[in-house]
Amino acid sequence: MTLDAEFETLSLDTERPFTIARGTTRTVEYPLVRISDGDGNEGIGGAAPTRHYGETAATAAAVLPDLLDAVETIGDPHALDRIERRLGEVVRRNPAARGAVSVALHDLAAKRAGLPLYRLWGLDPDRAPETCYTIGLDDVDAMAEHAREAVDRGFSTLKVKLGTDRDREIVRTVRSAAPDAALRVDANEAWSRADAVRMAEFLADFGVELLEQPVPADEPEALRRVYESAALPVAADESCVRLPDVPAVADRADVIVIKLSKCASLREARRMAHAARAEGLDVMLGCMVEAQPSIAAMAHLAPLAEYVDLDGSLLLADDPFEGVGMPGGEIDLAAVDRPGTGVRER
Incomplete structure (x- = not known):
């Protein structure tokens, strides 16, 4: 099986300024991952990086090419355990970047099975x-x-x-x-x-x-x-x-x-x-x-x-x-x- 993976970063405005004790959010930079299997199925994933855990949209964008190369190399969206281990080896931090890939893979695997994820x-x-x-x-x-x-x-x-x-x-x-x-x-x-x-x-x-x-x-x-x-x-x-x-x-x-x-x-x-x-x-x-x-x-x-x-x-x-x-x-x-x-x- 051949997997093709790509990503982009979306800029999303909040409905109103959203403030917590650490600061205010007005715009969210959101990495979006797409993984397709060549049979007409596409998995869509995303996750929100947060500076509190040492991650930004820029750091996510910097590591996502390597993460997606690993996904394409393994080439099987159902090999979730193997892919998860490999992603952790490629990038130890950046949980949102890895999370976005995880969501896209689960979405794709469930689509290939013809079932809602739950x-x-x-x-x-x-x-x-x-x-x-x-x-x-x-x-x-x-x-x-x-x-x-x-x-x-x-x-x-x-x-x-x-x-x-x-x-x-x-x-x-x-x-x-x-x-x-x-x-x-x-x-x-x-x-x-x-x-x-x-x-x-x-x-x-x-x-x-x-x-x-x-x-x-x-x-x-x-x-x-x-x-x-x-x-x-x-x-x-x-x-x-x-x-x-x-x-x-x-x-x-x-x-x-x-x-x-x-x-x-x-x-x-x-x-x-x-x-x-x-x-x-x-x-x-x-x-x-x-x-x-x-x-x-x-x-x-x-x-x-x-x-x-x-x-x-x-x-x-x-x-x-x-x-x-x-x-x-x-x-x-x-x-x-x-x-x-x-x-x-x-």
Whole structure:
């Protein structure tokens, strides 16, 4: 079999400036990979590089030719284990670049099998949780308005970004604006241990159901202290990047967050989900602000998760692809009537 692979970098604007504790995103540079088999099948993949993990669109573009040469040399989209090992040998870092290749290969392999990806994996679409919708940092009143808009669009769970000196005001105001919504919060490593412990108590009083990455990832004992004292579940995101991190956080978190841009492949994401089960941890599937090729691929894994945060393409002004529909947060895998991830250009 002969595989032909190519890539380009798309520039995608956000619907509104998207701000977290580390900074603001207005435009996403998104590497897009296409792998075709010569029989009319094409796999489409993508992933969002992030500087937090030492990667940019430029570094992804620099390594993708070597990654795609390795794919073409092996020449079999079903040889996913062999290809994954080879990609890790070619490039040790750049998880988003490798993740984009992984998605394109899985999309192609499922198309060749004539099955949606979740069916190729044997997963139950009825077990996919709803995705939350993220409220980025902004003026407090603007955040409240964004929360009301999301609820009006049918989203019943909101994730609120924190990590400011206005965090308590934000929570009070958003809760008032969306009194019936389930709330989760994400501090993106912004708090000290003492602040996180105090905030956890405050958040529980406001009915917040999940606290994500309250302290820096390089302070594991601080995360343990928050986990041991918090009256609500604690999720490890930046503290849990790859498979070896899963057992390492098992005694300091209730939930792990799996992202393609961290773990570098869909196969690694599945391994992490199963390892979490073995450690008694719940799973959240997360994302960056990114387009449907990567969002849809991760959505096919949703039956393995208790929590889903896959709204990244909903935060774009215009996603050039359609894939897995998420009306009001529902991940409707059963409605995917095309093989592969279901992604196609609009």
